Amino acid sequence: MVFFNTKSTIILNRIIRAYTTTSNITVDALVYSNYGKPSEVLKWHSYPLPALTPETVQVKFLASPINPADVNQVQGAYPLKPPFQLLNEKDDIKYAVGGNEGVAQVIATGDKVKGIKVGDQVIMAKAGYGTWRTYATGPASDFQVLPMTDSVSNIQLATLSVNPCTAYRMLKDFVKLNKGDYVIQNGANSAVGQSVIQLAKAWGIKTINVVRNRPDIDALRNELEQLGATHVITDDELGSFETKSLIKEWGQPKLGLNCVGGKSATEMARHLSANGQYVTYGAMARAPLSLPASLLIFKNISFHGFWMSRWTDTHNMEERKIMIDELIDLMKRGHFVEPKWTQVEWKEEPVKAAVDQGIQGYGSGKQVILF
Ligand SMILES: NC(=O)c1ccc[n+]([C@@H]2O[C@H](COP(=O)([O-])OP(=O)(O)OC[C@H]3O[C@@H](n4cnc5c(N)ncnc54)[C@H](OP(=O)(O)O)[C@@H]3O)[C@@H](O)[C@H]2O)c1
Structure with missing residues (x-):
């Protein structure tokens, strides 16, 4: 005979309530089963949310951006390959869910889970999670809890872990920058570039910001100056004698940040001070970086290279937390604003079109899916 006292009945009820084998929540996700052109390989897939277990948490995604690396990942041209897996026991095809970055809210936690509770806002602990989906279930270690705040928007939180963190690390880890020192960067209107401008401003560092020329260049110059850019120049001005003299007058940069490659990246390297540090973290122009030997021999x-995913893999959660807390604090104090962004409608065709457009250039800011 089985005897239940009141306490064990309560416990049993909790177990039945929390750990049923099926979940009545449906996940909608943008997935792919092989690499290729995003609009051809991405497809909409709906499946039941895996059930909660004592060790897992369930989250609801609030917002996820489309970054250049996400597009490269779907194309199969990114070194970090996502896991292809059966998302649902009825599936016979293994899928990867698109997207690496996003903010989600915890909606349920298993009884053995510690340090994370219902209502917490979380980001992914590592790249490659698959954030273009409405819900996910996973171990608590898949997520990093954010400090509670009302004054930082979901857009800021959803776009925090890749671009602001990349800017933060590159400004801190390669050379000691003192107040008044100069940094030069290309792709300065990118989300990373906007982060560099704002962090540098907050820390008293000056920036020379290189962007591609365009018909409405004054509007872009104005936007970047509003963010805190010290100087904005176009890539076709970069190699001129006048620019060389101007930069010498302002102060030659100790640090160069390159996400473009090709000719303008070579020109940018020539402006660094002797013993300067030059960090390449992207290759938007898809052209190799060639370097004159004199920069290595005579200017030393x-x-x-820098890759945020490698940094995350080789540093612990506590180190990441220190960086994230500092970034969120700057956001709360108004020193770090939302990146320029446009909303992507959460439907198959708009998301596929947005992913295809993701790396075409001259865009109108970061594309963000709001769920
Ligand atoms: N290594 C890392 O850990 C890491 C982390 C984050 C980002 N990244 C890389 O950093 C770069 C920027 O990322 P993001 O998310 O900040 O980008 P984003 O906000 O989507 O902006 C894209 C940037 O690339 C420029 N661009 C596009 N096509 C170009 C071309 N053909 N030639 C020159 N510039 C071009 C755009 O300038 P226009 O307005 O002139 O088109 C814009 O500045 C990407 O390469 C990304 O993969 C690397």
């Missing part, structure tokens, strides 16, 4: 410039 050091060239590095």
